[in-house]
Amino acid sequence: MFFYHLIDGFFLGGLYVTIAVGLTLVFGVMKMVNLAQGEFLIGAAYLAYTVTTHVNLDPLLSLIIVVPIMFVIGYAVQRVILNPLIKRGQETLLVATFGLALIAETAFALVFGNNTLALNAPYTLTGITIFGDTVRTIYVIAFVAAVLMVVGMYLILTRLRFGKAVRAAAEDPAAAASVGIDVPLVYGVIFGVAAVLSAVGGTLIGLSYGFGPTSGPEWLLRSFVVIVLGGMGSLWGALLGGILIGVIEEVTASIVGAQFRDLIVFAFLVLILIIRPQGLFGKKVSVAK
Amino acid sequence: MRSINKVAWSMLFSTFLALSIAACGAAGGGAASNQPVVIGATLPLTGPLSAVGPILKAAYQAAVDDVNAAGGIEVNGTKAKINLVILDNTSDPNTASSQATTLYLQDNAVALLGPFTPPLTIAVSNVAERLKRPLIATATPVEAWLAGRPSGWHYSWDVFFDENQQTNLVFQTANLTTTNKRVALFTDTEQDGITMGKLWLQKAPQYGYTIVYHAVFPVGTTNFSSQIAAAKAANAQVLISQMIPPDATALWKQMKSLSYNPIVAEGEKGASTSTWPQGLGSVAEGTICTNFWPRSSGYPGTSDLVAKSHKAGFTASAETSGFVAGYSITQVLLDTIVRANSTSPDPLNTAIGQTDKTYTLGPIKFGTNHADSIPAIMVQWQNNTTVQVYPQVSGVTFEAPNKGLA
Numbered sequence: 001m002f003f004y005h006l007i008d009g010f011f012l013g014g015l016y017v018t019i020a021v022g023l024t025l026v027f028g029v030m031k032m033v034n035l036a037q038g039e040f041l042i043g044a045a046y047l048a049y050t051v052t053t054h055v056n057l058d059p060l061l062s063l064i065i066v067v068p069i070m071f072v073i074g075y076a077v078q079r080v081i082l083n084p085l086i087k088r089g090q091e092t093l094l095v096a097t098f099g100l101a102l103i104a105e106t107a108f109a110l111v112f113g114n115n116t117l118a119l120n121a122p123y124t125l126t127g128i129t130i131f132g133d134t135v136r137t138i139y140v141i142a143f144v145a146a147v148l149m150v151v152g153m154y155l156i157l158t159r160l161r162f163g164k165a166v167r168a169a170a171e172d173p174a175a176a177a178s179v180g181i182d183v184p185l186v187y188g189v190i191f192g193v194a195a196v197l198s199a200v201g202g203t204l205i206g207l208s209y210g211f212g213p214t215s216g217p218e219w220l221l222r223s224f225v226v227i228v229l230g231g232m233g234s235l236w237g238a239l240l241g242g243i244l245i246g247v248i249e250e251v252t253a254s255i256v257g258a259q260f261r262d263l264i265v266f267a268f269l270v271l272i273l274i275i276r277p278q279g280l281f282g283k284k285v286s287v288a289k
Numbered sequence: 290m291r292s293i294n295k296v297a298w299s300m301l302f303s304t305f306l307a308l309s310i311a312a313c314g315a316a317g318g319g320a321a322s323n324q325p326v327v328i329g330a331t332l333p334l335t336g337p338l339s340a341v342g343p344i345l346k347a348a349y350q351a352a353v354d355d356v357n358a359a360g361g362i363e364v365n366g367t368k369a370k371i372n373l374v375i376l377d378n379t380s381d382p383n384t385a386s387s388q389a390t391t392l393y394l395q396d397n398a399v400a401l402l403g404p405f406t407p408p409l410t411i412a413v414s415n416v417a418e419r420l421k422r423p424l425i426a427t428a429t430p431v432e433a434w435l436a437g438r439p440s441g442w443h444y445s446w447d448v449f450f451d452e453n454q455q456t457n458l459v460f461q462t463a464n465l466t467t468t469n470k471r472v473a474l475f476t477d478t479e480q481d482g483i484t485m486g487k488l489w490l491q492k493a494p495q496y497g498y499t500i501v502y503h504a505v506f507p508v509g510t511t512n513f514s515s516q517i518a519a520a521k522a523a524n525a526q527v528l529i530s531q532m533i534p535p536d537a538t539a540l541w542k543q544m545k546s547l548s549y550n551p552i553v554a555e556g557e558k559g560a561s562t563s564t565w566p567q568g569l570g571s572v573a574e575g576t577i578c579t580n581f582w583p584r585s586s587g588y589p590g591t592s593d594l595v596a597k598s599h600k601a602g603f604t605a606s607a608e609t610s611g612f613v614a615g616y617s618i619t620q621v622l623l624d625t626i627v628r629a630n631s632t633s634p635d636p637l638n639t640a641i642g643q644t645d646k647t648y649t650l651g652p653i654k655f656g657t658n659h660a661d662s663i664p665a666i667m668v669q670w671q672n673n674t675t676v677q678v679y680p681q682v683s684g685v686t687f688e689a690p691n692k693g694l695a
Binding site for chain 1: 535564568
């Protein structure tokens with residue numbers, strides 16, 4: 001039974017990776033905490049819901065439409081709202097993203113109502129047997145998506161010319177600008193890419209559970225736990241952090257009861273931060289490490 | 290200079306005194322002259338409990354509109370219109386508590402109508418007790434509400450079924466089919482989850498059932514894999530749950546995907562509105578949950594209120610009963626104001642306690658514990674609507690095994 005809980009937690013962790021990877025990417029490159037991350041996730045879920053309702057597409061296939069829209073939203077938010085505020089410091093950006101979160105929450109309620117919605121697909125109601133344990137198919141899909149997202153971003157950041165520009169802008173924006181890198185453009189594109197990654201995470205949340213206008217903060221908190229544990233700004237850290245949180249949650253719930261789940265997860269987080277304040281994978285704050 | 294100061298201080302004191310007297314006069318929102326009588330409600334119009342808030346809002350407003358259309362109510366020989374002030378507490382007890390204070394003290398509400406579910410109603414009831422102003426609630430199971438103030442409520446009143454009936458009903462309904470009588474219990478850590486969890490544990494042996502697994506979890510839990518695995522391993526053929534709609538939706542989806550198919554599945558609170566089949570589709574089919582007010586009881590005004598509920602967009606029978614309850618307790622409050630011929634808190638509170646009349650919801654008469662326990666029934670989701678399955682009615686069959694999870 002214990003082994004089964006490990007398997008369940010491992011795949012659940014994949015879902016947590018998909019919701020956190022956008023947050024860690026933004027932090028790694030721009031050194032800013034996006035408090036509207038939860039609303040990007042839920043906004044993507046609403047978009048997927050709208051597309052599936054009107055076009056009759058499978059929610060995962062709806063990403064073909066949702067992803068470009070989310071990229072444009074992310075890019076526009078960074079260039080129009082956040083970029084002018086960068087020079088005012090981290091606190092201003094923090095407050096700005098918090099404000100964005102509140103605006104988005106209200107807009108979701110006005111447009112979509114207050115009821116809990118869910119994305120429906122046949123695979124959300126089926127399971128796959130892995131080593132004798134039945135795991136929700138959607139968790140397996142989420143795990144595969146998580147690995148693809150982390151590996152894909154790692155390759156983009158280390159192998160592509162654009163990735164090198166991103167890393168340069170992340171390490172030293174002034175030096176990067178002096179060699180001709182358009183740092184605001186890089187920031188805009190990265191914010192757009194983070195929104196795209198969140199589109200995947202948000203759609204998977206909508207498929208796995210339900211979502212409503214006020215669901216964002218809950219997922220923001222979980223994303224934080226994942227990236228703080230793994231090391232803020234680290235893609236591989238997000239992967240490890242997500243899986244660890246999934247496993248701890250499942251094992252905790254099975255041994256001491258689900259009512260103690262958050263207590264133990266946060267106690268573990270505090271313990272790790274005491275032993276290794278930079279998180280498991282964080283050396284310095286930087287991407288692709 | 291000294292005398293100027295004295296005059297200034299006297300004027301300041303007089304002004305303060307005058308303002309205080311004015312404020313005292315305003316408190317309680319009297320119906321003096323033709324001022325409207327203010328009543329208020331803080332409702333979960335957004336957040337995880339928002340499936341029910343709009344039903345109560347529509348019901349309270351409909352009752353007030355009907356009275357206003359008839360010219361208002363007569364208090365102290367003067368006709369006064371009713372002004373209903375509704376605030377959205379976002380399903381948060383702290384917000385509900387703060388808004389209740391605002392409604393009583395700033396909006397001068399003479400009384401409040403209740404929100405929904407014990408965590409919110411207890412929070413608002415505590416404000417009513419602190420400020421000594423009346424509150425009438427519904428959609429709040431009685432035992433959990435009473436547990437919110439062991440010393441007893443004095444200004445708060447509740448009209449709803451009690452958990453004793455509610456917990457009996459699931460076993461009585463399960464007895465309509467054949468199971469191994471092994472029960473998996475899923476309860477959250479809110480007051481009604483705690484109260485009902487204890488009652489189910491206590492009552493199962495009386496009906497020959499065994500609770501073989503009990504999952505306790507905080508509200509907002511999304512992943513139930515390990516709990517479902519444990520319920521499955523315990524071979525529980527009866528599932529009883531008490532959880533808010535989003536959590537219940539997540540549990541049902543996960544039970545389906547992990548192939549856990551209990552013969553009887555109860556979704557208390559979670560399955561009580563039409564958001565249940567909307568969120569789950571065919572998986573919702575066969576879920577049972579407690580409800581009240583069988584339409585067949587035929588109390589006065591039934592067809593009119595059903596039509597009003599449908600017009601407001603609440604067509605499922607589980608929603609219509611909520612609408613009728615909300616409308617009826619508003620009538621109780623407005624009748625009380627007329628009977629007391631006063632909007633002052635104490636006469637009003639005393640008059641509420643003397644209520645003894647049949648409304649569309651049924652006969653309403655409060656006990657010494659300030660609650661009126663109305664009869665509960667068990668309903669089942671069949672073909673996207675709820676039908677009464679216990680007590681049994683002609684033409685309706687209890688469907689088992691549960692179709693949605695099979």
